[in-house]
Structures are given as structure tokens and as C-alpha cells.
Amino acid sequence: MPRPFTPKVITANALLEGDVVYYTADDQWTRHLSEAELLTDEAHAELRLIEASAQQHLAVGVYLADMAAGENGPVPTHFREDFRRTGPSNYAHGKQAEL
């Protein structure tokens, strides 16, 4: 039996800056996970991935990442995505520095 679809967001790195970006419901790339579109339907997610991947001039390495619905938008379910939305643990660099 195929595994049930779990909620996801579309994420990538920005072409110029290289930092982590997320795809929003209105086809924008945001730096904030809370603003990302949480995709709960598999067919819709596949379609959105194709649309996001077409934006080669803005984003690199586009993929679907597992998330859960939180009070303020999507939240990571895996530590890798948690680090991506925060930054490295040895210095206050990356997204955590901008908060």
C-alpha cells in the first residue's frame, strides 16, 4: 500500500544569495517558513512543484519538504529542515541572525 501523503512545503535556495526560500500560495519565494504554502494534497503538491521548478531564474534545487501544520504556519518535522530554517548551531548566522 502506498504511504499516505504527509503535508509538505516547497523549498529551495535563492539563486543569487543561496539562502533558503519557501514557495508561497501566490507564487512568490519567501525567506520565512511561516509564509509558505502548506500542501496537503498530493496531486496539488506535484503540480505546484512543477510550477515552482520552472522559476530557474530565482530558485535552485527545488524540492518538497515534510512539514506539519503549526499555529503560525508550517513547522518542520525533521531536524534537517529545522536547521535550514534557523542556521548553523556554531554561530548566530543565517536566518536566526535576521529574526
Place this chain on the structure above:
Amino acid sequence: MYSYNDFDAAFLAERNSQFRQQVARRIDGSLTEDEFKPLRLMNGLYLQLHAYMLRVAIPYGTLGSAQMRQLAHVADTWDKGYGHFTTRQNIQYNWPKLPDVPDILDSLAEVQLHAIQTSGNTIRNVTADHFAGAAADEVADPRPVAELLRQWSTDHPEFQFLPRKFKFAVTGSETDRAVIRAHDIGIQLVEKDGKRGYRVLVGGGLGRTPVIGKVIRDFLPKEDLLPYSEAIVSTYNVLGRRDNKYKARIKITVNENGLDTYRALTEKRFAELKPLFSGVDQEMLDGIRAHFAPPAFRNAPTDAYDAARETDPVFRAWADTNLSAHKAPGYAIVSISLKKHGQTPGDATSAQMRAIADLAEQYGHDDIRISHEQNVILPHVHVSDLPALHAELKKHDLATANIGLVSDIIACPGMDYCALATARSIPVAQEIAKRFDELKLEHEIGPLKIKISGCINACGHHHVGHIGILGLDRAGVENYQITLGGDGSEDAAIGQRTGPGFAYDEITGAIETILKTYLGLRESEEETFLEAYRRVGPDPFKAALYPEKEKANAA
């Protein structure tokens, strides 16, 4: 050190200009990412977790002060004011922006540095013993050979699309400080019957299938180095597997075909290639060698050093751990630790880089080395200058006396930076270093190499750590496996796994358990951890690490 000729300078300028145009075409949309990716990788530019990463080669780990200052300039101008020195004698910048990279490369070219072939399935930066030209125990300085290999392999038309990446390491000593047995090709300068030549090892490597390199030629005449190296790589280029990335390294090719077959094929290819080398390579090598002439060592009294040892216990502790024997009388090799307890292994701030450059200029014949153990070396310092040098190092947080001890840990960037990582490495190294500093056990434990990798690719050399730590993702949680008894020296050995891994918040305690077990069972203070492990085997350590299992077995 080597200085570019007109050809080198023109080649690099052209290559940088090409890459500048490639970046522009990517930004204006003429190139897709699929088209651009192999181009950027050939020039050392990765896309990592939080940002791009630029990997700059430090050929055979040798820098002058002007180059070190330029590395600091790059860190300040286009990055976040620091750089990360790696286990392959490279420096990595973790935060460059794509449009800035062409300027960074031009800036590096001003001091004859580049990022060519620091990625991709090519021959990578040729590494060497970081004590080259200074070690008391070497046959000859290995760096001229490393430079010849660099020139031969750079943009070599046959070797731009190998089955997989390919790494050379060269040493001039029987004592292996360059981990040549864990490289695709390891070269050792040797002397036999009064003649210079090379012992050539092939098929070593770490990663998911760790293999100790095997001797393919015990004594290669010196004039045959390039044709023979070309024969080995050429044989691999044809025979190496391209169907499976995990079986593509030469270590697998050698193991699947057998060393004898691989050697026979290499010899056959060598017979074809040898006549094509007219000897011009040997003339070039002689020319290169002139660049590596030893500095003018001075004769000076050593009283100041002796006096400082007597009166300053902090200096003495540092001298005891951070100095190594030099071939010239009155000189020492100084290791500058980039492993202050709690700091990121291998990181240096731009201010520290400039301080090191100044000190190298003032006290070190303008010679700086980067070790694969992620420290900085001043290879030629007269001992009378050591008290002043040490005082300056202290001002810049560079005087940590821990070379070769528990806290002198190799750690890959891990999941704090690397897109391939499965777990973090850096904070594990930081915690272990802090723990043993608090316990004040570091000097009692003595010589120990802990090496940490954040994934199976083993950039942190965990397989050859006396204690190796491998970070994995186990069902969505960071988990750390421990190996014991690994060794990256001339007695190279792959460490053996103790058993199930430990959680992120358990791993430091597990290392403490291992080392307290060692302190309890060693025969004397002179018996090192590795010697004790070789004597007693893994069982006492396993029993201490997994007491429940021990109880179950007894029941």
C-alpha cells in the same frame, strides 16, 4: 614556495574570465542550473544548506603571508569574516553570494590561489605532509613533487570526467602525517641503494567503503613518476565503474579486479605512455625544486627559550604539546591550534589569519602550512623567538596547548553547513572539547585522535580516528556511531564499531566512558589509548558503553 610563471598566470586569468561569463549567463537566464552546476563545481562553488560555499585550494597546504592576508581580505569583503580550513588542506567560505564569486576568484588570483578542481570528478587538490621541508625525519621535501602533480593534473584533458573524484597525497617521510594510505594514490619519497624514488600506493580511501591503500610499486624510479601516475589514472578512467556512484572510486576498481590485475593493466599502459615523456617533466621538476629551497636558517643562542621554559609554566605546557622536531639545529616546527576548547575546529577569523601572516613574516621565514588536522603550522621558527611568538599567539586566542590531545578534534562541517550531511559534527566536537577541559583530564589522557564525520562520506576521517564518531539520521533523529582503534599513520587501520549508536545528548558521555575505561586499564601513563586498545581489544570498552547488554549476557 612556488611562484607562478607567465603561463600559470595567463591560464588562471583566462579560466576566471570564462567563469565570470558563465556566472553572468546563469544570472541572465541563458544557462539552466543543470547546465551551470558542473561548471560551478569545476570552480569550487557548491550550493550548501544555508548558502553557497566556495572551496579554495591551498596546494599541498603551503601559504605565504601575502596569501594568508588575501584569504582574510576575502573573508571580510565577501563573507562573514572567517574561513574554515578542511581535512584536505583547503579553505572554505560558507557565505559567498553568486554574483560576488567572480570577484573573489580574481582577488585570489592576485596571490596565485584558485578554486579549480576542488570539486567534480577530477584530480583534486594534491595534499602533502604539513611538516614538509622542516621535518627531521624526511628523505626530501615532497612539495616539488606535489606541485608537479598539480600542474600535470590541472585541466588535464583526459582526466576532467573521471568515474569519480580522485585524490593524491604525498609525503617525504616514513612517518605518515599526510594519511597517504587513505588516498586514491599515495606517494612516498624513498631512498634505496642511494637512489631516490617513490613508493606508490593505490586504492586507499574512506567513505562508505573504507580501504587502506595497497603498494602497487615499492620503488618507482624518479623519472617515471608522471607516466606511471598517468598510467594508474588512465587505467582507472577506462576500468572504473560509472554505473554506480558508490562503486566508482578506484578503491572499488582495485578490489573488484584484484591488485595484480590492476597492476598488470597499469604496467601495460605505462609501457605505452613512457616513451611519450621525453624528460621535459624532469626538467620542470628541477625548476620547481628551486622554488622550494630551504630558508637561510640562522645560528643563534637558545637561552631565551630555555629561560622561558623555566619561568613560564603556560609557555612550557604549550611548548610541550605544540612543537615538533625540526631538521635544522635551534629550530622548531610550531603548530598553532585552531581548536580552542569550544570553538569550531578549523575555523579562523580574518584577524587571526592576519596575525598568523604577521608572525610568519616576523618569525617564520614567511612560510605557513595548513594541516589536514585543521591546524596551522609555522614550519621554521628559531626557538629563541618562541617566547615572543607565544605571547602574540595568546593575544589572538591562538595559543591553545592541545595539539594531538583529546580536544584536537577533526570535524567535518556536518549538518550545520553541508547539504550531504546526515547529522551535525561541529557541536559534538565543541562539547567533547569543553567536557574534557572541565574535567582537566586532557593531559592525563595524552595522545589521542578523535575524528568526527557528519555522514558516511567520511570527510572527518572517522574511520582512522583512534576514536571515530559517525553522525547518522536514525528514524529522523541524530545518532552517533563510535569506532575504536582506527589509525591514519603509517600503521594505518580502520576503526571497529562498538555497537549501537548514541543520541546527540549522549555522545559526549559515551566518549567520557571510553576514556575513563582507558585510564582504568592502561598499564602505565606511557601507554597511549591506541596502544591500550591494541592490547586489550574492544571488549572492556563495549562492556563500559553497554552495561545492560553485559548484564543480559551474564544472566
